[in-house]
Each structure stands twice: as structure tokens, then as C-alpha cells.
Amino acid sequence: MASPGAGSGPGTFRHGVHPDGAKEATEHLPVERMPFVERYTVPLAQHLGAPAIPVVQPGQRVQRGQLVARAAAFVSTAHHAPVTGTVVSIGKERYPSGALVEAIVIDADRFDPQMLAPGPAADWRSVSDKDFMALVQGGGIVGMGGAAFPSHVKLSVPEGKGCDQLVINGCECEPFLTCDHRTMVERPDAVLRGVDIAGTRVGCKGAVIGVELNKPDGISSLQAAIERRQARIARGDNDGVSFPIRVHGVQVKYPQGAEKMLIKALFDREVPAGKLPLDLGYVVNNVATMVALAELVDGGSPLIERVVTVSGSAVRRPANLLVPVGTPIRAVLDHCGGLTAQVRQVVMGGPMMGMPVATLDAPVLKGTSGLLAFEEARDPLKEAGPCIKCGQCLEACPYMLNPSRMGRLARAGRVLEMEDWLVMDCVECGACTWVCPSEIPLVHLFRSAKATIRKKKAAEQAAAKKAGGAS
Ligand code: SF4
Ligand code: SF4
Structure with a gap:
């Protein structure tokens, strides 16, 4: 079995990259609570797995922390009202990626103190695993x-x-x-x-x-x-x-x-x-x-808020904020003084693995560790250069993959062959993209290839099941 064995010195792993940490703007700023806003949007799926099932109706009054959607399967979680207020609608709303997803929209009660009533301590020791x-x-x-x-x-x-x-x-x-x-x-x-x-x-x-x-x-x-x-x-x-x-x-x-x-x-x-x-x-x-x-x-407090770092060259007042899940991204950025006129890109999460934000009307999610806004961004219309086989991406990849080879296969449309080069082991860390002098969007190619391969496998499995059922 495992035991702590790396000694007392600072450990690490092979390969990897050293981007500028760029943490000076916020690392010493205490966490401050984001004031409550008018409207909150709680997507029913905020991670891999089954979307939660609403247990409230439009028009229903809800208390801060009240269950609004229950888990639908083992890989699924419940969601709770981030504020006391009224459920306005349950339907399609914009996700930060721009996709339309099912979500519960709640209007905050402006006259409510928005206190979270403390619940009883749970019996966590003697209960069964289930x-x-x-x-x-x-x-x-x-x-x-x-x-x-x-x-x-x-x-x-x-x-x-x-x-x-x-x-x-x-x-x-x-x-x-x-x-x-x-x-x-x-x-x-x-x-x-x-x-x-x-x-x-x-x-x-x-x-x-x-x-x-x-x-x-x-x-x-x-x-x-x-x-x-x-x-x-x-x-x-x-x-x-x-x-x-x-x-x-x-x-x-x-x-x-x-x-x-x-x-x-x-x-x-x-x-x-x-x-x-x-x-x-x-x-x-x-x-x-x-x-x-x-x-x-x-x-007894469910997960209804989280700390979010707001930073980047286009943010006027960087901060670490305690933000209710469901708060519009725009409101968070406004609370930080708004964005500069030169803003080019807003990212949810970090710059290496984060997701470009397609609409500022989308909400903060449970997994939103950061909202970063930049005055400079990779130009999506700019053509990436050819792979010059410099090998820098191989040196960067902590999983010892061959991003150069996989990237060339992806760009040649030979996506299925990428599985032989272990693309499914790629954790999409973005280290290869960060070092590539030809600015090839490697991690995006790999993400899309993995989705294609997964889809093909699911279709094969469904076909095999159907054939099995027919015989
Ligand atoms: S870093 Fe870019 S240019 Fe260099 S080998 Fe990798 S994909 Fe090719
Ligand atoms: S994104 Fe994938 S291929 Fe690129 S460095 Fe990270 S694990 Fe390796």
C-alpha cells in the first residue's frame, strides 16, 4: 500500500511547464463577500453525469439553501437555492460556453436578509456508507x-x-x-x-x-x-x-x-x-x-457559494470573492469595477484549462474557480503555423504523450488513429499548447478528438446491444 515516501524535500514530476504565475494581483487580497444581485440561474448539470431533476415549480417561494433539484443518478448532484426568493422559470438558459442548458432561474427577495439558517450537525460517523x-x-x-x-x-x-x-x-x-x-x-x-x-x-x-x-x-x-x-x-x-x-x-x-x-x-x-x-x-x-x-x-450548509478569483489585464479591480452559485458573470465583473475597453477575452477557470466565456449573462458555476479577463487573446482567425517538429510539446507533456504526432493526425482528419497514440490519456492540461511556437491549438484538437472517439464507441456499443437483443 501507499505510504508517504518522497522525503521532506519538495517533490515534483517529469516534464511540465513554467508559465508566469501572475498571482500577485490577488494572492494577498482577503476573500470578500459579493453583494446579492437580482437574479440567479442554477444549471441542472454543472459537471459530467446526469442533470439534476427540479423539485420546485415556477412561482414557488424558496429559502436560501433549500433543495431545488435532486440528484438523478449516482453521477449527479443536488442543487440548492443560492438566495431566498421566487422561482421565475425552469427552462433553457445560456451556459458559459454559450450552449443552451436546462436551468432554474430564481429572483432574489430584495427585502430578505439572505441569512442561511444553520442546520443540525449531521451524524457522519455512525451512518452507513450509503x-x-x-x-x-x-x-x-x-x-x-x-x-x-x-x-x-x-x-x-x-x-x-x-x-x-x-x-x-x-x-x-x-x-x-x-x-x-x-x-x-x-x-x-x-x-x-x-x-x-x-x-x-x-x-x-x-x-x-x-x-x-x-x-x-x-x-x-x-x-x-x-x-x-x-x-x-x-x-x-x-x-x-x-x-x-x-x-x-x-x-x-x-x-x-x-x-x-x-x-x-x-x-x-x-x-x-x-x-x-x-x-x-x-x-x-x-x-x-x-x-x-x-x-x-x-x-447543514449545502454548496451554494464559492470563492472565485477575478483577475487578468482587463479587470479594473482584481479580487477574491465569495460568490453565490448562479450569479451572472457580468454582475461579478461589474462588482470588480467592470472591464477595460480593450477587453478581448473572458475565461472561466484558469488560462491553461479554463473555458472561454461566450456570454457574460451566463452564471457562475460550482466549479468556477476564476473569472479572468484579458486585453490580449489568441486570435481565433489567425492560422496556426505548421508543426516544425521542434519537440517542445513532447518535453512539456507530463503524461509522456506525443502531442506533435497527435496534432498532425488531427489536422489531417485522421482522428480515429489518434487513439493508438493514447489521446484518451490526455488530461487536457494545455501544457503542450502553451509551449507550441506554431501556436497550434493542440489541446482543442485533442478535446474534440476525444469527443469524436467517445461518440463512435457509444454508437458501436449501442449497435452491438441492439444486435445482441435481436439475435
Ligand atoms: S511544439 Fe508545436 S511545432 Fe513543436 S513539435 Fe509540438 S506541435 Fe510541432
Ligand atoms: S494537453 Fe494532453 S497532450 Fe497536451 S500536455 Fe496536457 S496531457 Fe499532454
Whole structure:
């Protein structure tokens, strides 16, 4: 089984890139609460998996934190009202990508104080695994590092597998983003409380929080919280949880926060292609997810708001904001003084893996770690150059893939052949795109190729099923 084995020095992984961190504008800014606005839009699907099912009707009054949509399947989560107000409609609304998706629209009650009524602390220790998963799923908790994958799925350890170490990702390796950094500085005890709960439920022997070394105040804040926890354990006052937790500084490199890269840095172990961290005894979660879990379990608070970093050259007043999920992107940017006249692009998430925002009327999602606006952007009409076979993308790829070869196949329309070159192992980190001197949009080519291959496989499976049923 796994054990912390990387020693005390800062670990890392092979390859990767070193983009400018660009975190100076917000890394020392405390998190401030975004004022409430008039209207909120809560999409029913904010991650991979089945969209949630509405349990409210247009015209219905809802309280802040009230369930408005229930999970529809195992890979699905509930959603809750981000404000007290009235459900205006349930129907198609714009997603940040520009796509139309099903969403619940709620108008805030301007005269309501918008206090979240504290709920009872949940019995998280003695309930069955099934009931604990239902608690997390019903609280709408998702991974808050960006992908927003439902947390109850990540905290499910199937029969025959075991979690040796709970790994907490505090790397925040994407440039510009500082929401996790501020969470570690400002709420270290809540992070550790979430670690205590998650670690106990997955049955880990210990937990390690990996933090990039460019966040020394985050590391010292967590370290101080660990010492307070040790004192509680010594007094027999830590809810009976005593497994060891340590903070480990890791090198500043992109994508250090990718799960497999973090495991390599912390434990010097490689998770093979096609395998999951759990196959080696690791469960990986993000620091902000631990805070959300603690708030759900101890205060009955579902996930209805999150910290968002607002930054970039076109933002007048960069900030770290606590924003209700569903707030229009435009309102968040306006709260930060609006954008400069030279704005060229708005991105949701970080600049490496984030999604270009097609409409500012779209809402902040549970996975929105950042809203970045730039005065310069890659010109989508500019023709990318030819691959000059410089090999820089091969040096950058942390998964040891061949982006050059895959890119040439994609541009030649030979998408299906890309599977032989392991395109399905690409985690879309964007490191290859970042280094490419010919400005080839490699990660976009790979994302689209993966979608094509998935679609083809699904069609084949459906056809095989049909043929099986007919025989
Ligand atoms: S970095 Fe760009 S130009 Fe260089 S080998 Fe890779 S795809 Fe080709
Ligand atoms: S986007 Fe994919 S191919 Fe490119 S560096 Fe990241 S993992 Fe490798």
C-alpha cells in the first residue's frame, strides 16, 4: 500500500511547464463577500453525469439553501437555492460556453436578509456508507478545483479497494488563480475538519496536503492548524479522529495539481495509464472541497457559494470573492469595477484549462474557480503555423504523450488513429499548447478528438446491444 515516501524535500514530476504565475494581483487580497444581485440561474448539470431533476415549480417561494433539484443518478448532484426568493422559470438558459442548458432561474427577495439558517450537525460517523454518500450527494458537494466532479463518487471506496492516504490538493498551479490559496490562509481549520471527515469515511491511515512552494503563508497557516489539531487530539477533543495529517511543499510547476502529478510529487509513485489513484491506495480531493464538506456536515450548509478569483489585464479591480452559485458573470465583473475597453477575452477557470466565456449573462458555476479577463487573446482567425517538429510539446507533456504526432493526425482528419497514440490519456492540461511556437491549438484538437472517439464507441456499443437483443 501507499505510504508517504518522497522525503521532506519538495517533490515534483517529469516534464511540465513554467508559465508566469501572475498571482500577485490577488494572492494577498482577503476573500470578500459579493453583494446579492437580482437574479440567479442554477444549471441542472454543472459537471459530467446526469442533470439534476427540479423539485420546485415556477412561482414557488424558496429559502436560501433549500433543495431545488435532486440528484438523478449516482453521477449527479443536488442543487440548492443560492438566495431566498421566487422561482421565475425552469427552462433553457445560456451556459458559459454559450450552449443552451436546462436551468432554474430564481429572483432574489430584495427585502430578505439572505441569512442561511444553520442546520443540525449531521451524524457522519455512525451512518452507513450509503447514507453518508446520500448526505454528500444531497448537499450538492462537488470537487471545487474546476472539474466539479461529484464528491460522493470520489469518496466512495468500492469493495476490494482501500484508501491508504487521503491526498489534498492545495497546489493551485493554474496561473492567476488564488481562491484555494486564500482558503488555506483564511480557513485552515475548516480544511482540516473536512480532511478529518473525509479521511475517516474513506478509512485512510493518514492525509497529506500538497501545496506549491509559492504559497508559504498557505503552508504556515495549515501547519499552525495542524498543531492546534494535535493539541485537540492530545486532549481527546478532536471528535475521535487522530490519523496524521501533514503539509508537503511541492515544486512550482504546471500541472502540479493534476492528480497523478501530485501523487508522483508527494509519494514518488506513478499511477499507470488507465488506472486511477485509488488503484494505488490514494483518494485525491481539493482544499476548498474539504471546507464545503465541513460546512455541510457541521452546519447543514449545502454548496451554494464559492470563492472565485477575478483577475487578468482587463479587470479594473482584481479580487477574491465569495460568490453565490448562479450569479451572472457580468454582475461579478461589474462588482470588480467592470472591464477595460480593450477587453478581448473572458475565461472561466484558469488560462491553461479554463473555458472561454461566450456570454457574460451566463452564471457562475460550482466549479468556477476564476473569472479572468484579458486585453490580449489568441486570435481565433489567425492560422496556426505548421508543426516544425521542434519537440517542445513532447518535453512539456507530463503524461509522456506525443502531442506533435497527435496534432498532425488531427489536422489531417485522421482522428480515429489518434487513439493508438493514447489521446484518451490526455488530461487536457494545455501544457503542450502553451509551449507550441506554431501556436497550434493542440489541446482543442485533442478535446474534440476525444469527443469524436467517445461518440463512435457509444454508437458501436449501442449497435452491438441492439444486435445482441435481436439475435
Ligand atoms: S511544439 Fe508545436 S511545432 Fe513543436 S513539435 Fe509540438 S506541435 Fe510541432
Ligand atoms: S494537453 Fe494532453 S497532450 Fe497536451 S500536455 Fe496536457 S496531457 Fe499532454
